Amino acid sequence: MTVDRYAESLCAWGGEFVASCHDADTGAFMFICVHSTARGPAAGGLRIKAYDAPVSAMEDGLRLSSAMTLKMAICDAPLGGGKSVIFVDPAVLEAQRPKILARFAALLESLHGTYYGAPDMNTGPDDMDFIYERSRYVFCRTAERGGSGSTTHHTALGTFHAILASAEFALGRRDLTGRSIVVQGVGGVGGALVEMLVRAGARVIVSDVVSARVDDLVSRFGVAAVAPEDAVTTACDILAPCATGGILNARSIPELRCAAIAGAANNQLETPEDDARLRDRGILYAPDFVASAGGVLHGVGFELWKWSEAQVDQAVERLGGILLDVFAAAKADKTGTREAAERLARSKLVR
Ligand SMILES: NC(=O)c1ccc[n+]([C@@H]2O[C@H](COP(=O)([O-])OP(=O)(O)OC[C@H]3O[C@@H](n4cnc5c(N)ncnc54)[C@H](O)[C@@H]3O)[C@@H](O)[C@H]2O)c1
Numbered sequence: 001m002t003v004d005r006y007a008e009s010l011c012a013w014g015g016e017f018v019a020s021c022h023d024a025d026t027g028a029f030m031f032i033c034v035h036s037t038a039r040g041p042a043a044g045g046l047r048i049k050a051y052d053a054p055v056s057a058m059e060d061g062l063r064l065s066s067a068m069t070l071k072m073a074i075c076d077a078p079l080g081g082g083k084s085v086i087f088v089d090p091a092v093l094e095a096q097r098p099k100i101l102a103r104f105a106a107l108l109e110s111l112h113g114t115y116y117g118a119p120d121m122n123t124g125p126d127d128m129d130f131i132y133e134r135s136r137y138v139f140c141r142t143a144e145r146g147g148s149g150s151t152t153h154h155t156a157l158g159t160f161h162a163i164l165a166s167a168e169f170a171l172g173r174r175d176l177t178g179r180s181i182v183v184q185g186v187g188g189v190g191g192a193l194v195e196m197l198v199r200a201g202a203r204v205i206v207s208d209v210v211s212a213r214v215d216d217l218v219s220r221f222g223v224a225a226v227a228p229e230d231a232v233t234t235a236c237d238i239l240a241p242c243a244t245g246g247i248l249n250a251r252s253i254p255e256l257r258c259a260a261i262a263g264a265a266n267n268q269l270e271t272p273e274d275d276a277r278l279r280d281r282g283i284l285y286a287p288d289f290v291a292s293a294g295g296v297l298h299g300v301g302f303e304l305w306k307w308s309e310a311q312v313d314q315a316v317e318r319l320g321g322i323l324l325d326v327f328a329a330a331k332a333d334k335t336g337t338r339e340a341a342e343r344l345a346r347s348k349l350v351r
Pocket residue numbers: 151152155184185186187188189190207208209210213228231242243244245264265266292293295
């Protein structure tokens with residue numbers, strides 16, 4: 001059963017290769033998924049998570065690496081798409097983090113630069129510093145160690161511009177004054193986004209499974225809050241998913257009460273068919289691999305292109321313009337917006 005699922009997932013993926021290992025000392029399973037090197041070496045975050053099974057960890061890496069290929073292409077980055085995933089028990093991670101990261105660094109080094117890692121869920125710039133001492137193939141080390149640090153601010157800024165573009169296209173004006181926006185997940189990206197939206201005059205409603213994060217934003221900015229189970233179905237102008245993937249699906253889409261969706265969470269559509277479901281409901285969807293591409297522009301802009309802060313900000317702002325083109329193409333061709341964005345990204349994948 002597991003072998004079949006492993007083979008099926010790998011065959012359906014269409015990427016280049018997966019490097020994997022099992023660290024017998026810690027029980028950790030590691031997967032580096034290289035989806036495409038058509039534009040250059042693959043790059044993408046390192047995610048550490050307790051999945052239900054190693055095959056689920058690999059599947060997450062496969063899905064996320066495909067999205068990275070599109071994200072790199074849409075940014076015109078000289079990089080391909082990749083993602084790495086470590087599946088380990090949280091208690092073991094806490095006790096043996098250096099050992100696990102050192103094993104990952106050895107796997108990374110064995111690829112000789114075919115893939116570059118970066119922070120993702122449960123990893124940060126400090127971890128990139130640690131890995132860099134063993135393998136130089138990482139982005140986003142801390143500034144003290146010569147890296148560009150956390151991508152959070154620029155990811156949030158890109159999402160903010162995606163929201164402005166969505167407001168312009170779906171609601172007729174960019175001005176967010178008085179617009180109701182639900183931010184689902186107020187961690188690093190969602191929290192920074194809330195601040196930008198409040199400053200722009202939006203009526204923000206926040207939601208998170210960690211109530212302390214909600215309480216903090218309510219007391220700092222006077223925003224409203226909804227329970228996590230109600231976030232997606234709360235009536236609003238724009239829904240900004242900034243928590244987990246797969247929230248837009250055959251079950252949730254009929255219940256949505258928003259005009260547009262623009263958020264940073266990766267892989268928001270559960271299946272490709274959800275793109276058409278949103279179109280049929282008349283809900284404008286800002287494809288996540290565009291709306292969340294500010295983080296890529298941060299790493300690539302500062303570290304490869306040696307851009308200034310102002311240049312990175314300008315590139316991130318251009319994501320809004322890319323989205324307006326995508327929305328117009330989808331409308332003209334009567335397709336979903338994800339399909340239109342994917343077509344644009346794929347046109348940039350030709351060697
Ligand atoms: N950090 C980046 O630069 C970056 C770049 C691209 C995409 N993303 C994606 O954006 C999303 C947010 O990233 P982040 O760095 O802010 O992560 P984070 O872990 O800091 O924040 C996620 C937040 O979502 C909350 N959450 C989880 N499940 C929830 C639920 N069901 N309902 C409400 N809240 C829930 C968590 O408690 C947490 O506060 C993730 O999907 C991530 O993959 C992040």
